Amino acid sequence: MTDTTDRLEDSFGVVRRATLADVARDLKISPSTVSRALDPNRSTMVNKATREKIIESAERLGYRPDIQARSLMTGRTQTIVVIAADLGNRWLTPILHGVASRVSVEGIVPIIAETNDDSRVLDDLIDHMLSRRVDAMIVVGARRGDGPSIERAARMVPMVVAARPLQDVSVPVVTHDDRRGGEMIGQHFADLGHRVVAQLLGPGAVLNFPLRNEGFTSAIESAGLRQLPAIDEALRPTYDEGARLMHRLLDVSSDVPTAVFAHNDPMAIGAMSVIRERGLRIPEDISIAGYNDMPLTSLINPGLTTVRYPGWEVGHAAAEVALRLFAGEEAVESVSLNPVLKPRGSTAPLP
């Protein structure tokens, strides 16, 4: 890339960015004309010859519009923020990609921020982003009880809740049907002929998990299987917590279940390592299923039966909803996408 632009340097040789005024001065015309010439929507207002001169000069001087300054007048910042719980969480990536793929065509760049799954951090973040005048916010890291903060912010800026559902909230929610996903796992266990099953519960404050629980339990009950009572719930939906709950399940219960539903994939993998540690085989002694269909689930042995979470689609839809709200549409509706069961080697019929 050759660099033939005239640079504006101050006495110290530090480069100053070219402004509209610089271009105007260069051409001895008014900044307004330059502004209009460079805006695709208003460029027809200016004479073709002048416009070409302006474009040439702008390029030569290396002019870049200042989005901050522009937003002061227009009220738009071309920025949308995605508030996530934890950037390390791999199921976030497809969601982010979905959002980016939708908004980038509008010249909007998504900002990503992280709450560490702490509701106070969420509050602060929302505050900060309000200060930044972002065009919209997509909250993918909501916890039970975050509704009021989100609704309060929704009065100032378009808000959408995505991925993790939230009940009784007046903003649009884009997610998939966790209840149905739980049902699918329960049904799958029943189809395989299991009689005694158990769950490793994810943290109740993240509402996906109670929904998965509900769906699973209802499928189990209507199929007439027996579910061991849950000992405890995970503090965080992680590998370590999955291992801890599995230990407790095997320690406490007098019965050993023949099929276990861990509320997400990392928990399931943690549980698998514990099962093996205890000298039990998967799936011969215990079948196990997870949730999310993360990339690593197909790499482990045996492959983990799980439910595909349509992250990209959720992100894309959430962005769509956010853009609509921003455009001033009134009745923007919530969206619920469908889960898909992915049976793999970790679940098998009862011998």
Place this chain on the structure above:
Amino acid sequence: MTDTTDRLEDSFGVVRRATLADVARDLKISPSTVSRALDPNRSTMVNKATREKIIESAERLGYRPDIQARSLMTGRTQTIVVIAADLGNRWLTPILHGVASRVSVEGIVPIIAETNDDSRVLDDLIDHMLSRRVDAMIVVGARRGDGPSIERAARMVPMVVAARPLQDVSVPVVTHDDRRGGEMIGQHFADLGHRVVAQLLGPGAVLNFPLRNEGFTSAIESAGLRQLPAIDEALRPTYDEGARLMHRLLDVSSDVPTAVFAHNDPMAIGAMSVIRERGLRIPEDISIAGYNDMPLTSLINPGLTTVRYPGWEVGHAAAEVALRLFAGEEAVESVSLNPVLKPRGSTAPLP
């Protein structure tokens, strides 16, 4: 969270954000005083009593400073952008956390953007971020040849290259010693008594990989081992490409190596599945090592021997360097952190 703030509503009931002028009007004082009272650095300039009244009023009206407007005067946007190659790449997360942990104490929020490992996208992104007047950029997704674009931008805004090294570039580079890491693996193979080894090369345009190659090769040579010639290099450093290269290695070579160095963990895992598919055992028939020490490497069986990549530290240091540049420090130096070998079950002595 109770909501007792007085809202400024227009005739349609739409909430308008409170501005400095609103607070000033409320108290019948000048906006300058309000501005000063609310800035920690200048709040001593204003009388204690007035300051308290101002703070009370600001709170009551729900005033939030407009960062965009402020940045117009101050020249700072309190924003730093991290340009990554691929958000789905898990080793990115600790780097991002490292950056965030350093800048957040300054009230700066990192923006994350993605290039999809495409140099043209990087160019566009840099341009866009220049328009956004970000305070600094950290490029974690650089490829060979991106130097000129980065240097050009460096004349307008502090730039630092992180994680992926870049040679002959005039901006600070924060990374770790890939050459040394490669050496460690080579030495490890030699220590275990292997005689015939091979590599699965990562894409040469990402400069970490040639460095790993160099280090490994030099260790191998000085230990007097034989290295099979590399057939091909991966197009992307992924599971699939690792599998493809492993297939080719086993197909093409007349010799079978007893130890293989895959240039990163996903490639190594891809290779492992191929090795097994072919009926060979790990580590009895073939030892294999990866690079990065991603979380999943300890979950698979056997555990993958690898080199720990200090992502958090790299991110933290890169942010530190960026902040220094932004503060106007002149001679900010490149940083190189140390790799650490993590021997696990996937490598073993030659029987």
Place this chain on the structure above:
DNA sequence: CAGGGTCTTGCAAGCGCTTGCAGTAAGACG
């Protein structure tokens, strides 16, 4: 009591941009 600080506050300019309005020139029309 004059002269000199020290505190507080307000004024006004300006950051880089957009935009309503008015002004000019040129062509169109009767």
Place this chain on the structure above:
DNA sequence: CGTCTTACTGCAAGCGCTTGCAAGACCCTG
């Protein structure tokens, strides 16, 4: 040839904030 459009351009205000400067009030010196 006068009047109306039409096409283009500039003026000036203003988005919400910061900041140099000056002014006023007050207190302290000698």
